[in-house]
Structure formats: structure tokens, C-alpha cells
Amino acid sequence: MHFGLKPKTIILVGQPNAGKTTLFNSLTGGNFRTGNYPGITVDYFVGQLNQKYGKTDWRIIDSPGLNSLNAKSEDERVTVSCLANHPEFGIPDLIVSVLDSSQLARQLYLLKQLQEANFNIVVAVTMTDILAQKHLQVDFATLSKEFKLKFIPINARLDKGTNELVAAIKSNLNEIENPLEPKIPNEYSKEYILSTFKQLSLIEKEVLKPLSNINQVNKKLNLVSNANPTTRKIDKILLHPFLGGVFFVLIMGFLFTSIFWMAEPVMDLIDSIFGVSANFVTSHLEESLFRDLIVDGVITGIGSVLIFVPQIVILFFLMGVLEDSGYLSRAAVIIDYPLKKLGLSGRSFVPMLSGFACAIPGMLAAKSILNYKERMLTIFIMPLMSCSARLPVYALLLTFITPKNKPWIGGIGLMLLYSASIFFGSVAAGIAGKFIRKKDVSVFTLELPAYRFPVWKLIFRSTFNNSKSYLTKAGIPILIISLFMWAFTYFPGAPDNIPKDAQLDRIEYSYASQVSKFIEPVFHPIGGDWRVGVSLISAFAAREVFVSSLALVFHITDENEDSLQNSLLKSMENAKIESTGEKLFTFSSVIGLMIFFAVALQCLTTVVVSRKETGSWLIPVLQVVCFTVSAYFLTVLAVQGLRFLGLS
Amino acid sequence: MTLVNCKVGFRGIIKDILNVENNLHLLENGFTPDTEVEIISKSTLGSPIGIQLRGTIIALRKEEAECILV
Ligand SMILES: Nc1nc2c(ncn2[C@@H]2O[C@H](COP(=O)(O)OP(=O)(O)OP(=O)(O)O)[C@@H](O)[C@H]2O)c(=O)[nH]1
Ligand SMILES: [Mg+2]
Numbered sequence: 116m117h118f119g120l121k122p123k124t125i126i127l128v129g130q131p132n133a134g135k136t137t138l139f140n141s142l143t144g145g146n147f148r149t150g151n152y153p154g155i156t157v158d159y160f161v162g163q164l165n166q167k168y169g170k171t172d173w174r175i176i177d178s179p180g181l182n183s184l185n186a187k188s189e190d191e192r193v194t195v196s197c198l199a200n201h202p203e204f205g206i207p208d209l210i211v212s213v214l215d216s217s218q219l220a221r222q223l224y225l226l227k228q229l230q231e232a233n234f235n236i237v238v239a240v241t242m243t244d245i246l247a248q249k250h251l252q253v254d255f256a257t258l259s260k261e262f263k264l265k266f267i268p269i270n271a272r273l274d275k276g277t278n279e280l281v282a283a284i285k286s287n288l289n290e291i292e293n294p295l296e297p298k299i300p301n302e303y304s305k306e307y308i309l310s311t312f313k314q315l316s317l318i319e320k321e322v323l324k325p326l327s328n329i330n331q332v333n334k335k336l337n338l339v340s341n342a343n344p345t346t347r348k349i350d351k352i353l354l355h356p357f358l359g360g361v362f363f364v365l366i367m368g369f370l371f372t373s374i375f376w377m378a379e380p381v382m383d384l385i386d387s388i389f390g391v392s393a394n395f396v397t398s399h400l401e402e403s404l405f406r407d408l409i410v411d412g413v414i415t416g417i418g419s420v421l422i423f424v425p426q427i428v429i430l431f432f433l434m435g436v437l438e439d440s441g442y443l444s445r446a447a448v449i450i451d452y453p454l455k456k457l458g459l460s461g462r463s464f465v466p467m468l469s470g471f472a473c474a475i476p477g478m479l480a481a482k483s484i485l486n487y488k489e490r491m492l493t494i495f496i497m498p499l500m501s502c503s504a505r506l507p508v509y510a511l512l513l514t515f516i517t518p519k520n521k522p523w524i525g526g527i528g529l530m531l532l533y534s535a536s537i538f539f540g541s542v543a544a545g546i547a548g549k550f551i552r553k554k555d556v557s558v559f560t561l562e563l564p565a566y567r568f569p570v571w572k573l574i575f576r577s578t579f580n581n582s583k584s585y586l587t588k589a590g591i592p593i594l595i596i597s598l599f600m601w602a603f604t605y606f607p608g609a610p611d612n613i614p615k616d617a618q619l620d621r622i623e624y625s626y627a628s629q630v631s632k633f634i635e636p637v638f639h640p641i642g643g644d645w646r647v648g649v650s651l652i653s654a655f656a657a658r659e660v661f662v663s664s665l666a667l668v669f670h671i672t673d674e675n676e677d678s679l680q681n682s683l684l685k686s687m688e689n690a691k692i693e694s695t696g697e698k699l700f701t702f703s704s705v706i707g708l709m710i711f712f713a714v715a716l717q718c719l720t721t722v723v724v725s726r727k728e729t730g731s732w733l734i735p736v737l738q739v740v741c742f743t744v745s746a747y748f749l750t751v752l753a754v755q756g757l758r759f760l761g762l763s
Numbered sequence: 764m765t766l767v768n769c770k771v772g773f774r775g776i777i778k779d780i781l782n783v784e785n786n787l788h789l790l791e792n793g794f795t796p797d798t799e800v801e802i803i804s805k806s807t808l809g810s811p812i813g814i815q816l817r818g819t820i821i822a823l824r825k826e827e828a829e830c831i832l833v
Pocket of ligand 1: 129130131138148150151153154156157270
């Protein structure tokens with residue numbers, strides 16, 4: 116075999132949304148993001164063939180989808196650069212062309228180009244189930260004869276046909292020695308495109324056959340050009356000029372309110388687990404430094420944030436269902452006009468929605484936006500999208516101001532916060548748009564793929580993986596900062612000359628209190644004191660840390676409650692500003708904190724990614740300065756404004 | 764008549780693409796003469812327009828759809 120030689124490079128290439136990443140995941144056992152939207156993958160990934168298919172030295176590469184080898188957007192260029200003698204991979208040994216059979220002629224266009232560019236190709240044909248809904252099937256024998264290539268039907272979502280595909284790849288690689296130098300033209304002429312499509316339409320007509328059990332379908336031509344019948348029906352409603360907008364608001368509203376109420380029962384459970392274990396450790400260990408460290412530093416610090424993991428899991432789950440359904444393209448269509456007015460585009464919608472999970476994938480997803488200005492603006496406003504790191508903060512603060520008997524208010528509050536992030540984003544885009552030059556024309560041209568029922572196994576898997584990576588990413592800063600904050604609020608302790616019963620809370624003698632008194636004046640205008648200030652500063656390590664820091668500075672486990680969250684809420688309720696004796700957490704100061712978190716840029720990784728994606732420091736520096744400074748002043752304005760109106 | 768003038772439900776054949784040199788991306792998406800199209804949707808303000816062709820639906824903005832003669 117080929118041992119000692121260069122490993123064989125196999126690239127999956129196909130039009131957007133053809134099913135490349137689904138196939139890649141199935142071949143390599145990977146967990147990369149898929150979704151029923153053209154332009155989910157924006158970078159290439161390398162993987163090895165899963166052992167269950169046998170041992171190989173193949174290097175399998177997934178690539179962003181493209182319509183034509185004449186690349187137009189950033190993500191399409193990634194694919195072309197992988198194909199054309201990539202510095203790392205060289206000339207690919209084999210292309211697996213992934214082809215959506217429900218729109219054969221359009222998809223064969225790219226295959227034609229690949230073939231003419233001298234690539235060695237095996238074709239994987241997807242979506243035969245969608246084609247079957249139109250009572251059609253592909254005549255593979257004729258198709259193979261036309262192209263002199265192997266066509267293998269697969270359904271990678273269900274792991275069907277992948278064994279046959281691997282076998283075809285194996286035999287192909289055994290036959291072929293050295294791949295030819297590819298010849299990719301810079302442009303395809305109008306004449307070329309027209310004549311190619313003419314030829315492909317004829318082939319399509321020839322190879323699409325009615326399913327055998329249907330008696331000769333008479334209007335065959337119509338069927339070929341029609342989209343999926345169910346999809347046509349659903350779109351009559353979801354893209355209706357009036358109802359479409361209503362459903363858009365309902366669907367997005369449901370997404371964001373349900374995060375709050377669906378998580379409730381699970382949260383209570385996790386909450387009491389931590390409460391009980393804190394009590395358990397307290398009652399089973401001798402009073403000591405070590406006990407305080409475990410109970411106050413570790414259990415309280417981590418527990419106060421972990422309580423909110425169910426909400427994050429639900430967010431990932433619902434976004435997964437939405438992504439797989441095919442609705443995202445429709446949402447992009449509905450919102451295109453207003454976004455265009457702001458200098459963005461409907462194509463900014465999916466990156467912005469990804470930004471609700473995390474700004475980093477959101478910024479990367481902007482690669483699929485063709486227009487330079489629209490892409491830069493999308494990246495610019497991304498830190499304002501309400502990412503999942505803000506969720507624990509919002510959830511705690513919302514619970515604090517929500518009356519116990521009206522939990523639905525919290526859900527509405529969360530939806531308002533998400534709407535506010537869209538609003539702030541729009542304002543920022545509107546202002547920044549004035550300063551970015553227009554370089555090129557703006558095109559939309561977005562495919563609206565057939566609606567699909569989610570495959571639950573895949574949704575659960577992606578939810579699990581997303582939640583896991585969220586936890587590993589957030590967990591480390593939370594643990595480190597919690598331990599640091601614990602020490603900072605614990606040492607050096609009361610001076611020896613004060614008798615035990617005359618001592619104030621231990622924290623009053625800590626380094627934290629000594630240092631923080633200096634910074635207190637900054638936090639007065641936003642209705643906070645030094646404890647809020649310290650928590651806010653620590654949130655620059657990771658936004659969730661705000662919650663654990665609050666839990667630590669208020670030493671909530673002293674309360675001896677059975678639940679962490681209730682004791683945190685209770686100590687927030689009782690907290691007073693020392694100098695004035697007024698309540699620390701009031702309606703206005705809590706609203707102020709939420710506004711601060713909505714606007715401020717507190718995430719270092721976002722800054723780094725922004726630098727990479729925009730190619731200079733200009734935008735990231737502007738983001739940090741503008742967003743953080745305006746966050747502070749907006750908060751002051753909100754707090755003082757509310758107080759002026761009598762809403763303390 | 765261009766696609767912008769057509770109502771939802773309109774079904775017809777593409778006659779020509781205007782300003783072809785700047786609209787090669789439309790051709791590469793399958794909007795070529797003699798292709799059958801149907802208007803599936805129009806958004807509130809008339810843009811974008813959902814157009815069915817070759818087994819799928821593609822949304823185009825008004826400015827793009829204006830270049831398609833039917
Ligand atoms: N019904 C059906 N759905 C499929 C099939 N293969 C993939 N899908 C679904 O099609 C959608 C697109 O799949 P992806 O793998 O993300 O497509 P992609 O080619 O990687 O798309 P981009 O990265 O956006 O270019 C997902 O919702 C998949 O679950 C198939 O054979 N049948
Ligand atoms: Mg992909």
C-alpha cells in the first residue's frame with residue numbers, strides 16, 4: 116500500500132447545503148456544525164476516516180459550499196484555495212463531489228466544472244429522500260454513462276450508503292497513480308454558462324425517472340422544476356407578506372422566552388444539589404481554612420454559575436432544531452429589507468443568530484457575506500448580540516426583579532433583553548455604517564432549501580457537544596477567578612486585637628474591601644458599591660464570573676439555606692450601601708446592570724477574532740472603546756433616569 | 764415583463780437576463796433563458812422575492828429580479 120508515502124488527500128466539494136458536513140461527520144466521526152442553510156461551513160476541516168470503515172492513511176477535508184469554481188465570497192475562496200495546489204495538501208488525490216439530487220441540473224454545474232478542471236472525482240448523491248417526495252428518482256446507470264464517473268447514493272444523516280462510498284473511494288485510489296495538475300479558470304464566460312446549463316437540463320430530463328410504483332406521472336416537466344411540495348405549502352404562510360412577519364416574531368419570541376421557563380425545573384434541581392452539598396461539607400468538616408475554601412470558593416463559586424447551564428443547553432437545543440428545519444433562510448428573507456436599510460443584509464441574520472450563542476462563531480459565519488461593507492458591519496455589531504455567557508447574569512438579575520408568583524415576567528424580560536441587543540446592534544450598525552466605504556455591489560441571492568424534520572439523534576449530539584465546549588471554555592476562568600476572589604475576600608482577616616463578638620463580617624477586613632474602597636466612586640452613579648464593582652471587574656475574565664463573584668462577596672453560604680440561588684437572592688435583597696444605608700439592589704440598579712452587560716465588550720477572545728477577521732486593529736479597538744464606554748454612560752443614564760421617574 | 768412586475772403564483776419561462784455581464788451569478792445559479800420559474804413569495808415591501816426554479820427556491824432582491832425578463 117502507500118505507507119511511507121504522502122497520505123491521500125480527499126476533499127468533499129459541493130454546492131452550499133448539499134450535505135458535505137453531514138457526510139464528513141459520518142465518515143470521520145466528527146462533530147462539526149451542520150444546518151439546513153446554505154453557508155454553515157465557512158472554513159475547511161481535516162479529519163481521518165473512522166476506524167469502522169477500515170484502516171487508511173486518508174486525509175479527508177470538508178470545505179465550505181460553493182456555486183462555481185469562480186469564487187465570489189470569502190468562504191468560497193477557502194474551498195478554491197484547497198483545490199488549487201494548497202501549500203499543505205498539494206494536489207488533492209480525489210474529490211468527493213457532493214450532489215443534491217433534488218435540484219440536479221443546478222448541482223451538476225459545479226461537477227461539470229470540477230471535471231473539466233482535471234480532478235479525479237467520485238460523486239456522492241444526497242437528498243434522494245427529498246426527491247422521492249416529488250415521486251422521482253435518479254437513473255444512476257444513465258448518469259454514470261453521461262459523466263463517466265461513479266455516482267453513489269447516500270443519506271449521511273442516517274449513515275446510509277457510506278460503506279459503498281468508502282469502497283468506491285478505495286477502488287478509485289487504487290487505480291489512480293498521480294493526480295493531474297488542476298486547471299481552474301479565473302472566470303467562466305456567459306456563453307460557457309449558458310451552453311453548460313442547456314446541456315445539463317437535457318441530462319436532468321433524461322435521468323430523472325418517476326418512482327416505479329407511480330403510474331406514469333403526466334406532468335413530469337412541472338415536477339422537475341417544482342420545489343418540494345410540502346415546502347411550497349409551508350412557504351405560502353411563513354413567507355406571506357403579512358403573516359410571515361407575525362410568525363417571525365412568534366418563532367423568535369418563543370425561542371427566547373422558552374429558555375427561561377423551560378429551564379426552571381432542572382435549575383431548581385441543580386440548585387438544591389449544590390445547596391445540599393455545601394451544607395454537607397460544612398457539617399462534616401472541622402471549621403478550618405480548607406473547609407471555607409471548599410464551601411465558599413469552590414462550591415459556591417462554581418455552583419452559582421452551573422445553575423444556569425440548563426438554560427444554555429436549551430438555547431443550543433432550540434437553535435439546533437431551528438437550524439435544521441430550514442427556517443433560517445426564510446428568516447433571512449423576512450429581515451433583509453430592514454437590515455439593508457442599516458447597511459447590513461439578510462445574510463447577516465444567521466451570523467447574528469449564532470452570535471446569540473457566542474460572538475466568535477458569529478464573526479466567523481460572516482465569511483459567507485459577499486459584500487465587504489455588510490461583512491465588516493456584521494462583525495462590528497457582533498459583540499452586542501446577547502451571547503450565552505450573558506445568560507447566567509441576566510437570569511440571576513431577572514429572577515431578582517421577578518415576583519415569585521409571576522414567573523412569566525422573567526421570560527418576557529429575557530425576550531426584551533434579546534430585543535434590546537438587536538436594537539443596540541441596529542443603532543451601532545447605523546452609526547458605523549456612515550464611516551465604512553462601499554466597495555462592491557450588494558447581492559442577496561439566497562437559496563431557500565426544503566424544510567426538513569430534524570433527526571433527533573443529530574440534534575442531541577450537537578447540543579451535547581456545544582454545551583460541553585461552553586462548559587470547558589467558561590469553567591476554567593470561573594474556577595480560577597472564584598478561588599482568587601475567595602482569597603481576596605478572605606484574607607487577611609480581622610486584626611487580633613478585636614474581640615470575636617465585636618467583629619464585623621470577615622470580608623470587611625479583607626484585601627478586597629481595602630482596595631475596592633478606592634474604586635467605589637466610579638460605581639456610585641450606576642447605583643453600585645465596591646462589591647458590585649469588584650464583581651463587574653472580574654466579569655472581564657468571563658461574563659459568567661459576575662455571578663460567582665457576587666456569590667462570593669456576599670458570602671451566601673453563611674445563610675444556611677438549602678439552595679444556593681435562594682440564599683444569593685436573599686443576600687442581594689438585604690444588601691445595603693454602607694455609606695448611605697440604602698438598598699444596593701433595587702429595580703433601577705438591576706436594570707442598569709443588565710444594560711451594562713448588554714452593551715459592554717468584556718470578552719478578550721472576541722477582540723482577537725475580530726482582529727483576525729477584519730484584518731486590522733481598527734475595528735476591534737473601536738469595539739472595545741465604543742461599547743464599553745457607552746455601556747457605562749447608558750447605565751448611568753438608565754439608573755438616574757429611572758430614579759428621577761420615581762422607580763427606585 | 765420582468766419578475767418584479769409579476770404576482771405571487773405567476774408561472775412562466777425566462778426570456779432573457781438583462782445586464783448579463785454584471786449578473787453572471789444569476790446565470791450560475793440556474794437563471795438561464797428557457798428555464799421555468801414560479802413566484803413563491805414576496806415580502807412586505809416587495810423585496811426579496813422567492814422564486815422557484817430547477818427544483819428549489821431562490822430569494823432575490825428586487826434589483827436582481829428586475830434583470831430577469833419573462
Ligand atoms: N433529507 C436529507 N437531509 C440531508 C441529507 N444529507 C444532509 N441532510 C441535511 O441537509 C442539511 C445540510 O447539511 P450540511 O451537511 O450542513 O450541508 P453542507 O453541504 O455542509 O452545507 P454548507 O456547509 O452550508 O455548504 C442538514 O440539515 C442535514 O441534516 C439527506 O441525504 N437527506
Ligand atoms: Mg458544511
